[in-house]
Amino acid sequence: MNNNIIYMDNHATTPIAPEVLAAMMPYLTTHFGNAASTHPFGVTAKDAVDKARQQVAELLGCSGAEIVFTSGATESDNLAVRGIAYACREQGNHIITSTAEHHAILDTCHALATEGFETTYLPVDKYGRVSPDDVEAAITSRTILMSFMYANNEVGTINPITDIAAVAAKHGVPFHSDAVQGIGQLPSDMERLGVDLASLTAHKIYGPKGIGALYIRRNGSRPHSLFHGGGQEDGVRPGTLNVAGIVGLGAACELAKNYMETGKNCVATLRNSLHQKLNTRLEDIHLNGHPEQRLPGNLNLCFAGVQSHALLMGLKSVAVSTGSACDSESVKASHVLVAMGVPNELALTTVRFGLGRYNTAEEVDVVADEVVKVVNRLRELALE
Ligand SMILES: Cc1ncc(COP(=O)(O)O)c(C=O)c1O
Numbered sequence: 067m068n069n070n071i072i073y074m075d076n077h078a079t080t081p082i083a084p085e086v087l088a089a090m091m092p093y094l095t096t097h098f099g100n101a102a103s104t105h106p107f108g109v110t111a112k113d114a115v116d117k118a119r120q121q122v123a124e125l126l127g128c129s130g131a132e133i134v135f136t137s138g139a140t141e142s143d144n145l146a147v148r149g150i151a152y153a154c155r156e157q158g159n160h161i162i163t164s165t166a167e168h169h170a171i172l173d174t175c176h177a178l179a180t181e182g183f184e185t186t187y188l189p190v191d192k193y194g195r196v197s198p199d200d201v202e203a204a205i206t207s208r209t210i211l212m213s214f215m216y217a218n219n220e221v222g223t224i225n226p227i228t229d230i231a232a233v234a235a236k237h238g239v240p241f242h243s244d245a246v247q248g249i250g251q252l253p254s255d256m257e258r259l260g261v262d263l264a265s266l267t268a269h270k271i272y273g274p275k276g277i278g279a280l281y282i283r284r285n286g287s288r289p290h291s292l293f294h295g296g297g298q299e300d301g302v303r304p305g306t307l308n309v310a311g312i313v314g315l316g317a318a319c320e321l322a323k324n325y326m327e328t329g330k331n332c333v334a335t336l337r338n339s340l341h342q343k344l345n346t347r348l349e350d351i352h353l354n355g356h357p358e359q360r361l362p363g364n365l366n367l368c369f370a371g372v373q374s375h376a377l378l379m380g381l382k383s384v385a386v387s388t389g390s391a392c393d394s395e396s397v398k399a400s401h402v403l404v405a406m407g408v409p410n411e412l413a414l415t416t417v418r419f420g421l422g423r424y425n426t427a428e429e430v431d432v433v434a435d436e437v438v439k440v441v442n443r444l445r446e447l448a449l450e
Pocket residue numbers: 077078137138139140141143168170215218219244246247267268276278
């Protein structure tokens with residue numbers, strides 16, 4: 067159905083890699099056992115889960131015992147923030163995060179306010195980065211958690227995670243990172259990054275939707291479970307394991323590990339080529355996010371004078387995203403761009419290109435031609 071549309075929205079989700087699908091298929095068909103069962107069907111499923119846990123652990127440079135499988139990053143974020151808040155409520159009630167986080171973090175913190183927890187929302191700089199000095203200054207004797215994303219899903223900016231981790235360690239505050247966009251694209255060794263908890267999800271790394279994990283450092287604070295049930299995943303996340311999904315996540319992690327060693331620069335080269343083609347042929351376009359400290363496939367641009375929704379409707383052969391959201395009444399600029407200080411009028415002209423593993427140089431040419439054509443046409447129409 068979508069054969070003629072070029073997919074450049076890989077921050078929203080990625081296609082399932084053929085290798086991942088092949089690894090999953092037996093667990094959707096013949097190997098359907100419950101990993102908790104003791105008969106051979108169960109043992110086959112449990113062996114597959116153990117293998118996948120190891121594949122995830124290898125990408126993260128951690129032990130399998132430090133991985134808890136979840137339904138995705140929204141759940142991992144909720145488990146980390148709410149679970150640590152509950153686990154540490156005797157020590158304090160203060161959380162630190164930033165205004166540019168994903169809503170899975172922001173809305174969890176907002177919800178916790180009704181239960182007596184207080185959150186400091188730190189500002190970000192014009193590139194979307196949190197300052198480690200601001201983090202240090204915000205810590206109080208009541209601080210029980212800090213949560214900062216590894217890389218931003220809209221503008222791709224990479225936070226100074228290791229510096230923030232050093233601040234967290236110095237003050238003994240547990241540090242969670244929503245690492246969804248960074249894991250599998252940027253250095254993913256948890257020990258080196260220095261985080262205590264990290265969220266990831268398979269569908270951003272060419273795995274299936276509805277499966278993710280939370281890394282929980284051994285010897286660190288352990289979140290309280292948000293559910294009651296059968297005791298799976300050490301009781302932190304009970305529920306029958308999604309064996310096929312877990313196998314898919316494991317396979318995706320193994321592929322990502324290999325790809326990072328060989329292919330990461332290819333995506334950045336294509337992204338830079340698209341940026342250069344647009345820059346040389348169009349006036350008044352602005353890059354959002356950090357020029358260097360940015361995800362390899364991310365290109366978030368404002369096309370001054372062109373409403374992003376009009377641009378998206380005009381682009382017939384490419385799938386990309388806007389930097390804004392429609393509610394019933396109006397179009398709102400993204401909270402990330404607002405946090406970075408991008409003027410509202412400009413923020414409403416934003417388009418996010420998310421290049422990925424399967425994009426090609428030919429596709430970049432087609433997309434550049436089409437964007438130039440549609441932007442020029444919309445700008446001409448605005449003058450009439
Ligand atoms: C930074 C970030 N955090 C969390 C999520 C939510 O992930 P999931 O779709 O697995 O719930 C996303 C996905 O859009 C994301 O980009």
